[in-house]
Structures are given as C-alpha cells and as structure tokens.
Amino acid sequence: MNKHIKGFLTHIILISISILSIFPLLWLISTALKGQSENIFQYPPQFIPKNITFENFTGVWKQIPFIAYFLNSFIVAAFTVVLNVFFASLAAYPLARMKFKGKNFIFYMILATLMVPFQAIMLPIYLIILKLHLVDTVSYFAGYLGLILPFAVNAFGIFLMRQAFTSIPKELEEAAFVDGCNIFQIWSKILLPCVAPTCAVLAVFTFIGSWGEFLWPSIVLTDKSLYTLPVGINDLQGMFSANWRYIAAGSIISIIPIIIFFLAMQRFFISGHNDGAVKG
Amino acid sequence: MSKLLQKNNDRNIITVMYKYYKKYVPYLFILPAAILLFLFFFIPFFETVVLSFKDYSTDLYSPGFIGLENYKILLTSKEFYKVICNTLLYLIGAVPVLTIIPLVLAILINQKIRCLNLYKVLIYIPVIISIVVVAIAFKWLYATQGILNYIAEILGFSAIEWLTSPDVAIWSVIAVTIYKGIGYYMMIYLSALIGAPKELLEAADVDGANLLQKHLNVTIPYLMPTIALVVTVSSISALKVFAEIYVMTRGGPLDSTKTIVYYIYERAFENLDLSMASAASVILLIIVMIFSILNILVFERKKYQP
Numbered sequence A: 001m002n003k004h005i006k007g008f009l010t011h012i013i014l015i016s017i018s019i020l021s022i023f024p025l026l027w028l029i030s031t032a033l034k035g036q037s038e039n040i041f042q043y044p045p046q047f048i049p050k051n052i053t054f055e056n057f058t059g060v061w062k063q064i065p066f067i068a069y070f071l072n073s074f075i076v077a078a079f080t081v082v083l084n085v086f087f088a089s090l091a092a093y094p095l096a097r098m099k100f101k102g103k104n105f106i107f108y109m110i111l112a113t114l115m116v117p118f119q120a121i122m123l124p125i126y127l128i129i130l131k132l133h134l135v136d137t138v139s140y141f142a143g144y145l146g147l148i149l150p151f152a153v154n155a156f157g158i159f160l161m162r163q164a165f166t167s168i169p170k171e172l173e174e175a176a177f178v179d180g181c182n183i184f185q186i187w188s189k190i191l192l193p194c195v196a197p198t199c200a201v202l203a204v205f206t207f208i209g210s211w212g213e214f215l216w217p218s219i220v221l222t223d224k225s226l227y228t229l230p231v232g233i234n235d236l237q238g239m240f241s242a243n244w245r246y247i248a249a250g251s252i253i254s255i256i257p258i259i260i261f262f263l264a265m266q267r268f269f270i271s272g273h274n275d276g277a278v279k280g
Numbered sequence B: 001m002s003k004l005l006q007k008n009n010d011r012n013i014i015t016v017m018y019k020y021y022k023k024y025v026p027y028l029f030i031l032p033a034a035i036l037l038f039l040f041f042f043i044p045f046f047e048t049v050v051l052s053f054k055d056y057s058t059d060l061y062s063p064g065f066i067g068l069e070n071y072k073i074l075l076t077s078k079e080f081y082k083v084i085c086n087t088l089l090y091l092i093g094a095v096p097v098l099t100i101i102p103l104v105l106a107i108l109i110n111q112k113i114r115c116l117n118l119y120k121v122l123i124y125i126p127v128i129i130s131i132v133v134v135a136i137a138f139k140w141l142y143a144t145q146g147i148l149n150y151i152a153e154i155l156g157f158s159a160i161e162w163l164t165s166p167d168v169a170i171w172s173v174i175a176v177t178i179y180k181g182i183g184y185y186m187m188i189y190l191s192a193l194i195g196a197p198k199e200l201l202e203a204a205d206v207d208g209a210n211l212l213q214k215h216l217n218v219t220i221p222y223l224m225p226t227i228a229l230v231v232t233v234s235s236i237s238a239l240k241v242f243a244e245i246y247v248m249t250r251g252g253p254l255d256s257t258k259t260i261v262y263y264i265y266e267r268a269f270e271n272l273d274l275s276m277a278s279a280a281s282v283i284l285l286i287i288v289m290i291f292s293i294l295n296i297l298v299f300e301r302k303k304y305q306p
Helices: A002-032 A055-063 A066-097 A103-113 A118-131 A140-151 A155-166 A170-178 A183-194 A196-212 A215-220 A229-239 A244-264 A266-270 B002-020 B025-051 B069-076 B078-109 B116-128 B131-141 B147-154 B169-193 B198-206 B211-239 B243-248 B260-270 B274-299
Strands: none
Touching (some): A055 A244, A066 A196, A066 A244, A066 B025, A103 A155, A118 A140, A118 B260, A118 B274, A140 B025, A155 A196, A196 A244, A196 A266, A215 A229, A215 B243, A229 B131, A266 B116, B025 B274, B069 B274, B078 B116, B078 B169, B078 B211, B169 B211, B198 B211
16 A cells, blocks of 8 residues: 555656646747737636637748758758767777877877866857858858867767777677778778667767757857757747747747657667766 | 687787788877867867967957966956856756756656656656757746746745846746756666665665665665766856856846856957956866866766776
C-alpha cells in the first residue's frame, strides 16, 4: 500500500513538473490560436480559445520569410556540424593513436581553449572576420562563412572523438596496415566507421547548439535575408510591438523543426548515456 | 617462448607502421583544426588582452598604449560595479536552484515507473528550444495583464512589475535561465545515476531506511562529484548569459539586469568603446578560467588525460 502511495506521489510531482516545463509554450500556442475578437488579456485567462483560428499563423507567415530563416539556420547548422565532425575526427586520430613530438603540448593547447568563453573573445573575432571580409555586406557566401567558421572547430568535439578513437583495439589498425592500407585509408575506411556513433552524438549536439545560437549571428548579420531563426524571431518583437498573437504564432512556427528533430533523435538526448556529451 | 616471439612480432608491426607514415603525418591530421583554433581562439585571446591596454576613446584607428588605465577606469566606474553585483546575483540566484532541483528530479525519474520517457522528453524540451523563443514566452507570461499577475492576484498580491521594476527584473530573468537549464542538468545527473551502487541502495532498503535517509546517505555521497560538476558548469553558464537579457530587458530597468556579457556586448557593439569592452572581457576571462581550471583539475582530470 505504502508503495502505491509513493508511486502515486512520484507521478503527481513529475506530471506537475512536466506541465510546468511546457506551460510557457502551451500558453503561447493558446494565444496564437485566439482571433481578433477574443481578448488575450482577459481575466480570468482563457486557456482554451473560444474560437480556434489559424489566422495569426497565416498572417505572420505572409509577413515573415520563415522559409528563408529556416534555410539560413539549416545551412549554418549543417555546415557547422559537418566541419566539426570532420576536423575533430581528423585531429583526434593522431592525438589518440600516434606518437609524435609536441603531442602533449598540442593536447594541452587544445584543452586550454575549453576555458576561454566565446563571449570574452568575440570582439577580436569580429574584427578578424571583418579583416577577412567574411561579412554579409561582401556577399552571401562570405556572410555564411562568417557565421560558420568561428564555430567550425570545438575543442570539446576533439576530446569526444579522441576518447572514441582510444577505445578501438590496436589490432584493427595493424591488420589494415598489413593489408596495405595507407594511413589516410586506415583513418577513413577502418577507424571512422568504428567511431560513427560518437560522430552522431557530436553531430546532434553541435546541430542543436548551432541552431539556437543567437549572440554571434546578431552581431555579424546586417542583411535581413541572411537572418537565422533566433535573430529573425527576436525581430518579431520589433515588428509587431504589441501584437502578441502574431509574436506567439511566429515563435511557435519557429520551434516546429527543432521539436521534430528532437523527437526523432530523442535517444541521443534522453538515453542517459550521453555522459561524454556534457559541455562546459 | 612462442608468446615472446609473438609479442616481438607485434611490436615490429607497430614500429614499421610508425615508420611507414612520415613524421609530418600526425601534424597533417591536426592542421585544419589547428588553423581554425589559431584564427578564432588564440589570436583573439591575445588580442583581447592587448586591446584592453590600449586607449580607443581618443583615436579609434591608432590607439595609444596606456597600460592598466582602462582597468582603473572600469573598476572604479559605478556602472561596472553594478554589473559585477548583478553577475554575482545571477550566480547566487541560478546556481543553487540548478544544482538541487535537477538532482531531485533525476532521483525521482531514476525509478522503474511508467511514462518515464514522456517525462524526460517534456522536461528536456526547454533545453532544445531556442533561448529567444523561451525568453519571448516568458515575456508574455510576465506581461502586466499577463497570466502570472492573474495568479498573483488570486493569491492576494497586487500586480507585480516582473520586468519593469528594478528590484524584481533580475529575478524574472534568472527564472528563465533556470527554466531552460533544469532538463539539461537533470540528464547529467541521470547519466551519473546509471552507475549508482545498487547493492548499497538495496541494503539501505533492507535496513528499513526511509526514502530520504536512503538518498541522503547513499545516492548523494555517490553523486558528489557530479554535483560539483553541475555547480561549476552552471556557474560558468550563468556568467555567460546574454540572450535572455537581450530579448527581455536589454539590461534595464536602471541597469538592474545588466550582467557582464551584456555589458561587453553593449560597450563593444553599441558604443564602440573597445577599451572598456576588452578590459571587461579580460575580467570575464579570468573569472571563467578560474572556474574552468577548478572544474578540469578537480572533476574531469581523467577525461582529459593525454
């Protein structure tokens, strides 16, 4: 009996926390579904709209180039992911497997970058990006590069990949060598498939990070047609200053892709085995 | 004997292998990452320090070297004093909550219960949603005639100026940071709990320990390293908050929500005061580095062994 009460209490607590955790979003959805005839400031607040309407969604869709924002966010996130996985698995291989001069020094230098918060060095990074002409005033391509390159390598990714390479048995490499593979073939054909699961973890977390990034794009972007979703959504506030129906509808539209991505990839996030993916 | 031969043979293969690839090969693998890290970490890092010793207020194009003058100005300015106080408030407000609530949730969820995954997904959703949307959602909750003030009214309070009162605003913003972090830290605890000593927990059950005793005496001591990790990680991320403040208050009212990263942003990109921005950046650097070094040396040493 006691056990039942305990279980019941656990569920009550978890259900309330779960509701609290999505309540701000539900309230946004509720607001977005209310038409002009309904007072969104009504007391007591009406959680279920009297007349559900999608006019706010269609209205905001017409005024905001969501597709362009999605595409920009996607291009930036996809390239950030590809470059991160590629560069990290390249750099991690010798750090995990080879003996060479200065290995420890290089290792500690990479380690040191983990301690430097981006926010503290963003001003010189911006100046460097300007000097390299990687801004959207030059061309779209340069604009994208300016968004991507500062995040194309992450020491954390190198460490994650290095751990993965270390766990592969040495015999595999030796066998490949005896069979006549050169070192790049060993890396690309033998080892890379072995660390694919870690690559996937790195890819998923890098994607989420890049997709949500706000500070850097809001610094470098001047051209609205290159806006990523977070910057575009922040802009909603200025455009529809008091029109909370539109702001709510726009915000909800903007999170649909990442929610789908999350639900599809949920095992990466909630399996509990993402120990290595903790980022400082 | 044959084993020894075998071992010798193995060693030969490895030696031949290491000779086979030329000496520069390891560096070739590291080169692309190294170039980018140089360009976007090491150079900016040193440049931040150098900039902080220069005077940009008189000449933006050929600033003179003025030593520690910028730091003197910064550290004696009332505004920066306020900024540091706000940043500390942020730490005090966010870190304990982000350490304790996720811990309790993780212990609750780490049972064989129904709907486990559903709870995890719902609690994790704020983590994956863009901070901009989360901040907008809260701004709407905090509206003067919003739902939170309705609840306050029911509870017998007068309407609260969540984002417009200098005394309240920072706590309203901290709440957003907490809201967005809970799921993340809960997952860290959960992955640590996978290895929790089951025998000890069962022994505690047999000895008739109640739930609280059991977790206080077994789970919490076991999780101590993870708790410490969460404290440092959440401190570092509290030091780095920006988007919440940018979207919700822009540092106002009366600078009451201006924390250090927002200050750097404002100085650098709105006022073009590169000197103050870099001096403040160096101060942020030093604080974060202290936390990071503690974190790496004490808690994650094994993970980063060369």
